[in-house]
Amino acid sequence: MAKVKTSYFCQHCGYQSPKWMGKCPSCQNWNTFVEEIIQKEEKLGWKANSSSLQIAAKPKIITKIDYQEQNRMITTDNELNRVLGGGIVQGSLILIGGEPGIGKSTLMLQIAMSMPTAKVLYVSGEESEQQIKMRAERLMIPQSFGEIEKNEVGCYVLTETNTQNIFKQIEILEPDLVIIDSIQTLTTVAIESPAGSVSQVRECSGELLRYAKESGTPVFLIGHITKEGTLAGPKVLEHMVDTVLQFEGDRHLSYRILRTIKNRFGSTSELGIYEMRSSGLREVTNPSEILLSQREGELSGITIGTTLEGNRPLLVEVQSLVSAATYGTPQRSSTGFDAKRLNMLLAVLEKRGGYRLGAQDVFLNIAGGFKVEDPAIDLAVCVSIISSLEDIAISDQLCFAAEVGLGGEIRAVNRIENRIAEAQKLGFNTIYISKFNAKGLDLQSFQIAIKPVSKIGDIVESLFL
Secondary structure, X not given: OOOOXXXXXXXXXXXXXXXXXXXXXXXXXXXXXXXXXXXXXXXXXXXXXXXXXXXXXXXXXXXXOOOOOOOOEOOOOHHHHHHHOOOEOOOOEEEEEEOOOOOHHHHHHHXXXXXXXXXXXXXXXXXXXXXXXXXXXXXXXXXXXXXXXXXXXXXXXXXXXXXXXXXXXXXXXXXXEEEEEOHHXXXXXXXXXXXXXXXXXXXXXXXXXXXXXXXXXXXXXXXXXXXXXXXXXXXXHHHHOOEEEEEEOOOOOOEEEXXXXXXXXXXOOOEEEEEEEOOEEEEOOOHHHHHOOOOOOOOEOEEEXXXXXXXXXXXXXXXXXXXXXXXXXXXXXXXXXXXXXXXXXXXXXXXXXXXXXXXXXXXXXXXXXXXXXXXXXXXXXXXXXXXXXXXXXXXXXXXXXXXXXXXXXXXXXXXXXXXXXXXXXXXXXXXXXXXXXXXXOOHHHOOOEEEEEOEHHHHHHHHOO
């Protein structure tokens, strides 16, 4: 009987060591090494005995490589198409991660059931067929679940965790798209470690990667995340896949955001917004409407600013509350906005604007639970703070798009035309921008009043004097 070979793997980064170590030399984490059995056997994965794997690759000059642009698989989910860069690339391996209960399985099942011209295989290692059927009926998407037929399109459900059995069914069905829920539940006979271990996740992902590249079939992998918010498993998993998507949001709120962390076939600055309902996830085509709260009458401390997420302009509501500090040291609190940048803007208002904020509590909130990093929101934040301090309401027909410098100057921001067009589409009648943005801008082509300003004093004179 052959001797069983074991090795130690870091459960955080996947570093391999022949002996146990207290501290991982790769990721510097303590007590993360776990012993796993290594079985050196013949590979039994996707077409392991195929003669095509025995043919050695030969180098080619890059100018002589044949290339034909592949058509992407367009889904009925426009948000997903945007995030992926225009659709699903043939033969791509896509990893989507998120917190438990955020809606990853619901999103993938909706995609599987809403492709009427494709055969989709949904492989579940966490739920039974009956549970998936119950979720499908709740989504209320017309779809049939039939037996395996090569020429019949639809969504096919397979509850299996062994990769060898999964590949046998894939060869019979020949699907156009494969969804794995989740990668941490799969096991392969080539590794004797338990499901979810570093070795199993790496080997199963490698088998699915070979299948995707050789067959040209796109594969979605649903992945778990750790308590630190990172994807569970070895870091090499993120390097192996073509695209990494992060599905995030507060489980107590109804809105979800799909972000791109890595994308070999498109931009990583795109995002999709969904609303979780009892009937599933709904695409939010105009996210500015959900970020602008409805209120009766005009209230002080509330302004509207423009921001960009990828190629999408958004209008967000900035709320400020300034009150006298009665408990000693003044408080500075911000939600959805960088606290250090808030302190910088407060210093600019005190130094350049003459407002005494050193003895005031300042609370700032971006409505809707949205996080903003775009500096174009600076002017809206400053006006909101002044409005709350002076208790003067700002009209809900005004919005702002400019960065504020340390000298109190109003600086230009990028893609100002898209920001103005978004404000015009939502019915605003006036937008304040930097005068440097107004150069070369055709003001007559917009139906919204555009007011260029150069320093913070111009805003004060226009709105508060």
